[in-house]
Amino acid sequence: MIGPHHLDKSFQYSSKDLKKFLERPEDIDIKKSICIDVPCGNGRNIFFLASHFDKVIGIDINREYLNEIETFKAVYRTNNISCKIYDLKIIIPDEISKANLVSIIHFYDKQVIEGIKRNLQPGAILFVETPNCRGGNYLDLPNENDLVTFLEGFDILSMKKNYCNSNYREQKNISFTAVLIKC
Numbered sequence: 001m002i003g004p005h006h007l008d009k010s011f012q013y014s015s016k017d018l019k020k021f022l023e024r025p026e027d028i029d030i031k032k033s034i035c036i037d038v039p040c041g042n043g044r045n046i047f048f049l050a051s052h053f054d055k056v057i058g059i060d061i062n063r064e065y066l067n068e069i070e071t072f073k074a075v076y077r078t079n080n081i082s083c084k085i086y087d088l089k090i091i092i093p094d095e096i097s098k099a100n101l102v103s104i105i106h107f108y109d110k111q112v113i114e115g116i117k118r119n120l121q122p123g124a125i126l127f128v129e130t131p132n133c134r135g136g137n138y139l140d141l142p143n144e145n146d147l148v149t150f151l152e153g154f155d156i157l158s159m160k161k162n163y164c165n166s167n168y169r170e171q172k173n174i175s176f177t178a179v180l181i182k183c
């Protein structure tokens with residue numbers, strides 16, 4: 001499947017919050033640095049990220065998605081993207097520990113997100129946008145305790161959260177978008 005986003009040079013299908021953050025980075029020097037998009041899917045955000053960073057690495061378990069990105073690198077004349085296949089439930093790639101920014105968009109998995117957090121270098125930025133409340137692929141979400149534990153060890157630059165359907169603290173029902181800095 002080739003997403004229309006590949007052909008859209010205004011990046012209108014990329015995460016709106018990611019664009020909002022990267023298009024006003026006056027307080028953070030993120031250019032000339034390394035970004036990892038994990039998991040990157042078939043590249044909805046990766047070409048946008050490549051317009052901001054010197055080097056972008058996309059990681060996903062799905063070979064077909066990574067092949068689509070490779071195909072469209074030529075169309076976009078983008079040579080600062082590389083793709084790597086990993087099952088994040090088995091390995092958290094070493095590259096994470098060298099990244100200046102890691103984006104985790106529409107994929108919340110408690111084990112994976114905690115593994116990525118452990119491997120971030122101090123000062124690295126983590127942009128997280130969970131799946132929203134409406135359902136769809138990989139729809140797992142944290143509950144209040146998961147979220148509190150996850151946020152420990154980060155400075156919070158921005159945070160939006162939304163309780164889906166109910167406000168029971170135990171229920172895995174928090175959809176959130178956050179920009180975090182590893183302490």
Ligand SMILES: C[S@@+](CC[C@H](N)C(=O)[O-])C[C@H]1O[C@@H](n2cnc3c(N)ncnc32)[C@H](O)[C@@H]1O
Nearest residue numbers: 039040041044060061062087088089105106137
């Ligand atoms: C809903 S998509 C989001 C992709 C992208 N971040 C975006 O916003 O378009 C979820 C992605 O997670 C990938 N994925 C699922 N399980 C994975 C795993 N264990 N390791 C690596 N990637 C995985 C899928 O292949 C899929 O591309």
